[in-house]
Amino acid sequence: MKMTVNRIRVVVLGSPRSGKSAVVVRYLTKRYIGEYSSTGDFLYQHRVAFDGAVSEVEILDTSNCAIRGCLAEHVRWGDAFAVVYSVCERRSFLAAAELLSLLERTRLPGCAAVTLLGNKRDLEHAREVHAEEGQELSLRFGCQFYEVSAAESCAGAALAFHALLREARALALLLPAPRRKLAAYSVSKVRYCQGLLANCTVNIKSRLTQTDLQSVIIFL
Numbered sequence: 001m002k003m004t005v006n007r008i009r010v011v012v013l014g015s016p017r018s019g020k021s022a023v024v025v026r027y028l029t030k031r032y033i034g035e036y037s038s039t040g041d042f043l044y045q046h047r048v049a050f051d052g053a054v055s056e057v058e059i060l061d062t063s064n065c066a067i068r069g070c071l072a073e074h075v076r077w078g079d080a081f082a083v084v085y086s087v088c089e090r091r092s093f094l095a096a097a098e099l100l101s102l103l104e105r106t107r108l109p110g111c112a113a114v115t116l117l118g119n120k121r122d123l124e125h126a127r128e129v130h131a132e133e134g135q136e137l138s139l140r141f142g143c144q145f146y147e148v149s150a151a152e153s154c155a156g157a158a159l160a161f162h163a164l165l166r167e168a169r170a171l172a173l174l175l176p177a178p179r180r181k182l183a184a185y186s187v188s189k190v191r192y193c194q195g196l197l198a199n200c201t202v203n204i205k206s207r208l209t210q211t212d213l214q215s216v217i218i219f220l
């Protein structure tokens with residue numbers, strides 16, 4: 001039997017409409033859904049097994065948190081961060097750089113796993129940010145980097161999240177919790193999805209079947 005070693009909290013940050021929800025749902029359900037509710041944050045729970053151990057993973061898909069004033073709280077809450085931008089929108093890339101800078105300033109160095117995701121790579125004709133620029137930014141901040149397309153395939157999102165979780169788990173094993181956490185976090189501001197995306201079925205503007213929801217518990 002596999003042993004549960006830890007809980008990993010992942011925060012997904014990025015500009016509005018960069019595709020945060022699309023990437024998260026792609027990873028969790030392997031499905032692409034065109035439109036999502038943008039009214040608030042969603043907390044997803046799932047369980048992953050890799051490298052002979054199980055982790056309980058919480059993924060916080062944020063929306064407009066800079067405007068709503070909960071960004072700092074999210075940054076304290078997370079163990080791992082996926083910073084998403086759209087390769088078709090330079091402004092979202094600059095915002096991603098700001099977010100990486102914020103993470104560097106507010107988290108102890110090397111104490112949080114971070115990945116930079118350039119989404120919408122399927123829209124090559126509308127590209128405004130070259131892959132090399134994403135690569136350079138990730139090197140500057142010492143984080144992982146992937147270009148993905150939530151619309152086109154689930155492979156990129158799965159690879160990126162898997163690598164992020166692996167790094168987060170390694171950090172959790174190496175560093176005691178007080179060094180990773182600078183403050184406790186209240187979940188009162190997020191809609192907590194007990195069970196399998198129970199709340200999200202109402203908010204995602206396309207219906208997920210019960211089978212889809214069950215597939216949220218995935219084993220990598």
Ligand SMILES: Nc1nc2c(ncn2[C@@H]2O[C@H](COP(=O)(O)OP(=O)(O)OP(=O)(O)O)[C@@H](O)[C@H]2O)c(=O)[nH]1
Pocket residue numbers: 014015016017018019020021022023033034035036037038039062063064119120121122123148149150151152
């Ligand atoms: N072509 C293409 N469109 C995408 C991709 N990912 C997301 N989109 C579209 O981009 C729009 C925004 O996607 P969302 O996932 O809602 O973006 P978000 O960052 O969660 O948006 P907010 O919640 O407003 O911050 C939607 O119309 C999606 O269908 C992608 O990989 N390729």
